[in-house]
Amino acid sequence: xxxxxxxxxxxxxxxxxxxxxxxxxxxxxxxxxxxxxxxxxxxxxxxxxxxxxxxxxxxxxxxxxxxxxxxxxxxxxxxxxxxxxxxxxxxxxxxxxxxxxxxxxxxxxxxxxxxxxxxxxxxxxxxxxxxxxxxxxxxxxxxxxxxxxxxxxxxxxxxxxxxxxxxxxxxxxxxxxxxxxxxxxxxxxxxxxxxxxxxxxxxxxxxxxxxxxxxxxxxxxxxxxxxxxxxxxxxxxxxxxxxxxxxxxxxxxxxxxxxxxxxxxxxxxxxxxxxxxxxxxxxxxxxxxxxxxxxxxxxxxxxxxxxxxxxxxxxxxxxxxxxxxxxxxxxxxxxxxxxxxxxxxxxxxxxxxxxxxxxxxxxxxxxxxxxxxxxxxxxxxxxxxxxxxxxxxxxxxxxxxxxxxxxxxxxxxx
Amino acid sequence: xxxxxxxxxxxxxxxxxxxxxxxxxxxxxxxxxxxxxxxxxxxxxxxxxxxxxxxxxxxxxxxxxxxxxxxxxxxxxxxxxxxxxxxxxxxxxxxxxxxxxxxxxxxxxxxxxxxxxxxxxxxxxxxxxxxxxxxxxxxxxxxxxxxxxxxxxxxxxxxxxxxxxxxxxxxxxxxxxxxxxxxxxxxxxxxxxxxxx
Numbered sequence: 309x310x311x312x313x314x315x316x317x318x319x320x321x322x323x324x325x326x327x328x329x330x331x332x333x334x335x336x337x338x339x340x341x342x343x344x345x346x347x348x349x350x351x352x353x354x355x356x357x358x359x360x361x362x363x364x365x366x367x368x369x370x371x372x373x374x375x376x377x378x379x380x381x382x383x384x385x386x387x388x389x390x391x392x393x394x395x396x397x398x399x400x401x402x403x404x405x406x407x408x409x410x411x412x413x414x415x416x417x418x419x420x421x422x423x424x425x426x427x428x429x430x431x432x433x434x435x436x437x438x439x440x441x442x443x444x445x446x447x448x449x450x451x452x453x454x455x456x457x458x459x460x461x462x463x464x465x466x467x468x469x470x471x472x473x474x475x476x477x478x479x480x481x482x483x484x485x486x487x488x489x490x491x492x493x494x495x496x497x498x499x500x501x502x503x504x505x506x507x508x509x510x511x512x513x514x515x516x517x518x519x520x521x522x523x524x525x526x527x528x529x530x531x532x533x534x535x536x537x538x539x540x541x542x543x544x545x546x547x548x549x550x551x552x553x554x555x556x557x558x559x560x561x562x563x564x565x566x567x568x569x570x571x572x573x574x575x576x577x578x579x580x581x582x583x584x585x586x587x588x589x590x591x592x593x594x595x596x597x598x599x600x601x602x603x604x605x606x607x608x609x610x611x612x613x614x615x616x617x618x619x620x621x622x623x624x625x626x627x628x629x630x631x632x633x634x635x636x637x638x639x640x641x642x643x644x645x646x647x648x649x650x651x652x653x654x655x656x657x658x659x660x661x662x663x664x665x666x667x668x669x670x671x672x673x674x675x676x677x678x679x680x681x682x683x684x685x686x687x688x689x690x691x692x693x694x695x696x697x698x699x700x701x702x703x704x705x706x707x708x709x710x711x712x713x714x715x716x717x718x719x720x721x722x
Numbered sequence: 723x724x725x726x727x728x729x730x731x732x733x734x735x736x737x738x739x740x741x742x743x744x745x746x747x748x749x750x751x752x753x754x755x756x757x758x759x760x761x762x763x764x765x766x767x768x769x770x771x772x773x774x775x776x777x778x779x780x781x782x783x784x785x786x787x788x789x790x791x792x793x794x795x796x797x798x799x800x801x802x803x804x805x806x807x808x809x810x811x812x813x814x815x816x817x818x819x820x821x822x823x824x825x826x827x828x829x830x831x832x833x834x835x836x837x838x839x840x841x842x843x844x845x846x847x848x849x850x851x852x853x854x855x856x857x858x859x860x861x862x863x864x865x866x867x868x869x870x871x872x873x874x875x876x877x878x879x880x881x882x883x884x885x886x887x888x889x890x891x892x893x894x895x896x897x898x899x900x901x902x903x904x905x906x907x908x909x910x911x912x913x914x915x916x917x918x919x
Contacts, residue, residue, distance in 0.1 A: 577823060584820045587812065721767050 319703035326546040334693035341686025358418035359657040360679040364687035374532025375400035383489040391715035401463035406694040425513040477708035511656040519579040530568035531645035534638035562628025573615035602673035614644040729902035731854035732874040735894025743869040746892040747772040757877035761870040787837015795829035
């Protein structure tokens, strides 16, 4: 029935000591991963390093921007159920300044390895010449600066307002957050879509897909929801949110994870389907190469693992309401999100190799490298360390949000 | 012409509010009644738990509908485009998964919806034009401000006197015996016509 009466819970700090080895492990993994990836990469294979690093960065970028999206959506829809977990989302999103630092090598050390349109003169390719008004180096850097600035400012503002409300309990901050969200959501969509165009789609400047932005967005929203589920359940397991976080919250998050699993499947299929039907060489090449040789197994694994497995793991109610089951599904979704980005980025490295060696593309295929793993561990480690550091600086939930009580008493009427 | 005695349907009681209806429903549930129902002007959150409902079986019908839809779609496409009238269009295969997917999806969804609706109607014994509770005058307020519980005589635990006292204990007022409809009387015009014959 109605929310339980009684005093609201007091602000709760993160108890670092209850997290075991993780607070020490993350910075170490981050430093070791990044340093060894750069060391190994520069010595053995700089191009591999560039692509591995882009892959790791893309994982961090999509998850952090997904968290920002959920924060904005929470405010825009005036949601109540998610108040309890909102601080986690705000904090994940607020890792963006760290992500900007991580973007520096990407944008200043590797661009010529990654985006080979930058290295080609005018007249090299007629399609590239058509795209020059957009794909030119100065404009590229201006856009990148704009995206990163927007994400940083938005993430920073939302966390700041929320933290400020912990201090003074001013309900006007909730209203301000909501009104600003209406303006930020279109900006978010534009920044995220064009960042996807610039960093991932432009890896192959011939190829284009108008569904690219929403495809990446589906993966981003899905994986950040999976991360939120893992973090909240992890914190609950270590004695945080005592008596506040319950099975109903897991149920709602599980429904959203399920919904975005289906959404990803829908978008991924639509993108493939339209290009299959239209049969335009510049478009189909993306899928033709990814269905060649060993990449074909990889593609099938992506479809099965990214859509069918979480679909079946999450479809029943008990699956969403049992912590270990929903956490298993979330971990799997995060893994498959990495696989998805790997599948997007890495074939371009193999194509690059084939071009350099003058071999037909079909002679190349899935070729894992230890640098992929090191870069991923490095970026994720650094971001996770930043997340814990930020989370420890305030209450782990917005303790004076006017809708906190509704969030605590949320129930799924089945 | 004699009218047969109307058949006893059950005992109805009126309650003053949604919350008293809910408390009463919990007690009826705990007493082990199986054939009974509550009636209110609006849906009451949590009433399913208060009445002790288990999980609905509608999803079984949905699944049957979905499987039927998927099978139908597959047969429809495969038979028409690969067997009955194979025609090359745009250099695409006669049958391919890609263009079939939307049809698979749509027919699955459509027949799942049909299955769900049919399952719902079957399980709730709907549609029906009349119900014995309509023979109770006070019951008309169920669409306005009335909250009711009706215990059916068909329940093995039902016993007229004890059940009346039980409803009183629960705080029910206007406890009334509800009867099934009498056998339908012939329309006056027809009765007259029969009289002439």
